[in-house]
Every structure is written in C-alpha cells, then in structure tokens.
Amino acid sequence: MNFSLEGILKELKSKDFYNIEIIRSTTSTNDVLKSVAKQGELEGKVLVALSQSNGKGRLGRNFFSQETTGLYFSVILRPILLPKDSILITTAAATAVAKAIKEVSGKNAKIKWVNDVFVGSKKVCGILTEAGIKNEKYLDYAVLGIGINAFYPENGFKNEIKDIAGAVFDNNADGMRNKLLAKILDNFYDYYKNLTKKEYVKEYISLSCAVGEEVTVISNSVEKDAFCIGIDDECRLIVKYPSGEKGVLSSGEISIKIKSV
Ligand code: BTN
Numbered sequence: 001m002n003f004s005l006e007g008i009l010k011e012l013k014s015k016d017f018y019n020i021e022i023i024r025s026t027t028s029t030n031d032v033l034k035s036v037a038k039q040g041e042l043e044g045k046v047l048v049a050l051s052q053s054n055g056k057g058r059l060g061r062n063f064f065s066q067e068t069t070g071l072y073f074s075v076i077l078r079p080i081l082l083p084k085d086s087i088l089i090t091t092a093a094a095t096a097v098a099k100a101i102k103e104v105s106g107k108n109a110k111i112k113w114v115n116d117v118f119v120g121s122k123k124v125c126g127i128l129t130e131a132g133i134k135n136e137k138y139l140d141y142a143v144l145g146i147g148i149n150a151f152y153p154e155n156g157f158k159n160e161i162k163d164i165a166g167a168v169f170d171n172n173a174d175g176m177r178n179k180l181l182a183k184i185l186d187n188f189y190d191y192y193k194n195l196t197k198k199e200y201v202k203e204y205i206s207l208s209c210a211v212g213e214e215v216t217v218i219s220n221s222v223e224k225d226a227f228c229i230g231i232d233d234e235c236r237l238i239v240k241y242p243s244g245e246k247g248v249l250s251s252g253e254i255s256i257k258i259k260s261v
Contacts, residue, residue, distance in 0.1 A: 011182030096187035122166025
C-alpha cells in the first residue's frame with residue numbers, strides 16, 4: 001500500500017495515543033507543532049510531511065528533506081520532566097528508530113550519541129527534540145522531530161551530505177514507510193509510557209557505536225581527542241582524555257565524531 005494515513009493505521013498498535021496527520025509540504029514539522037503545542041494541542045499529535053523546505057537539525061544545522069524519499073515527522077509530548085531530562089525523549093526515540101529499522105528492514109542500526117542513527121557507516125536518521133518550559137521548572141511540551149532517509153534519492157544525495165548520508169531501504173518500496181513509521185511510533189510509545197524508569201537505556205547503550213571507540217569531542221568548535229568508556233543511565237557520554245582525565249558529557253552543545261566511522 002502507498003505511504004498514507006490508512007497504510008500507517010493498518011500497521012499501528014498504539015492508535016489510542018497518537019493522532020496522525022499527513023501533509024504534502026511544510027517548512028519544518030517541528031516548527032509547526034511547537035506553534036500548535038503553545039496553543040494547547042494535545043499530547044500524541046503527529047505531523048508527517050512528505051517534504052520540508054526548512055528541515056532543522058541539532059546545533060542549528062539544516063536537515064535535507066527531499067520529497068518521496070524520506071520520513072519526516074514530529075510528535076507533541078507533554079511529559080512531567082525537568083528540562084535537563086529531555087535527553088530521555090531523544091535517546092528513547094533513537095532506540096525506537098534503531099529497533100524499528102532492524103524489525104522492518106533486517107538491517108543492524110547503531111546509535112551515534114546522542115541523536116543520530118547509522119546503518120553501516122552512513123547516517124540514516126537524525127532526531128531533534130525541542131521543548132517549552134512551564135512555571136520555570138517543568139516542561140510544558142516537547143516536540144520530538146525525527147527525520148529518516150528511507151530511500152536513496154534518484155539523483156543521489158546533495159553534495160553537502162553525500163559522503164555521510166545513507167538510506168534504510170535499498171529499493172523504493174513505498175509501503176515500507178508505513179511499516180517503519182508505525183513501528184517507530186509503537187516502539188517509542190512503549191518506552192515513553194515509563195520514560196523516567198529509563199528501562200530502555202540499557203538497549204540504547206547496547207546499540208551505541210561510540211562505546212569502546214576513539215572519538216573526537218567537539219564543543220564550541222574546539223576539538224579534543226578522547227576514548228569513549230561508556231554511557232551512564234542519564235545518557236551522558238563518559239570519556240577519558242589522553243591526559244588520563246575523565247569527562248562526563250551532557251549533549252547540550254557537544255557533538256562527537258567517531259574515528260572508525
Ligand atoms: C539532526 O540530524 O541533527 C536532527 C534532524 C532532525 C530532522 C527532523 S525531520 C522532522 C523534524 N522537523 C524538523 O525540522 N526537524 C526534525
């Protein structure tokens with residue numbers, strides 16, 4: 001079946017939680033849902049766009065969102081969480097995506113701390129969680145945005161990303177997007193129900209491609225070599241620098257490159 005609401009609902013188990021809308025094109029599904037979340041839209045609203053003219057990534061980057069080959073969607077969440085714990089949403093989503101890719105395509109997907117999902121040495125998915133704060137303490141809402149390269153564009157990926165981007169499926173079998181989206185939403189809902197119990201974190205760590213690897217830590221354009229020792233139960237990266245000093249890194253403004261990838 002073509003990529004459609006009907007096709008997604010046929011596969012989806014957690015229908016009671018989600019309210020899905022598909023549109024042809026928008027600027028950024030995250031921007032649209034942030035705006036409706038501020039006006040009171042309920043948790044579980046999902047906006048899927050076939051293309052985005054201003055898809056956004058972490059750290060102010062663009063997210064290339066070409067029509068017909070991707071899966072670009074956002075979800076409104078209203079968890080009772082402190083802002084520092086919104087990392088749990090991103091990491092639960094990365095785990096849900098990696099697991100869904102395996103379930104639907106059979107391919108092993110790995111997570112690059114904190115928000116990227118890779119198949120082999122290529123990035124197939126990026127995740128961006130943006131939140132609004134209530135009473136200066138807890139989150140009012142969070143918008144979870146997920147962008148996946150489902151298929152290879154006919155003329156290849158744009159020059160800027162062609163060396164790093166890959167796709168989940170080798171062939172453009174359209175119905176696969178219904179299955180993949182439904183699995184991601186179902187997997188995510190399973191983790192989200194008990195998010196603060198952090199039961200998914202073990203799985204997140206086991207899917208990491210950073211642990212046990214030499215990495216470059218990039219913070220405010222400064223690069224430092226380090227060895228990744230592990231990830232703690234708050235999803236912070238634990239590294240050891242060549243000086244022997246240990247670092248416990250929260251995602252904020254930090255990104256990493258993995259030397260072997
Ligand atoms: C990253 O790679 O740094 C994160 C990319 C997140 C992209 C998704 S696509 C759907 C949603 N809308 C956006 O503008 N961004 C997210």
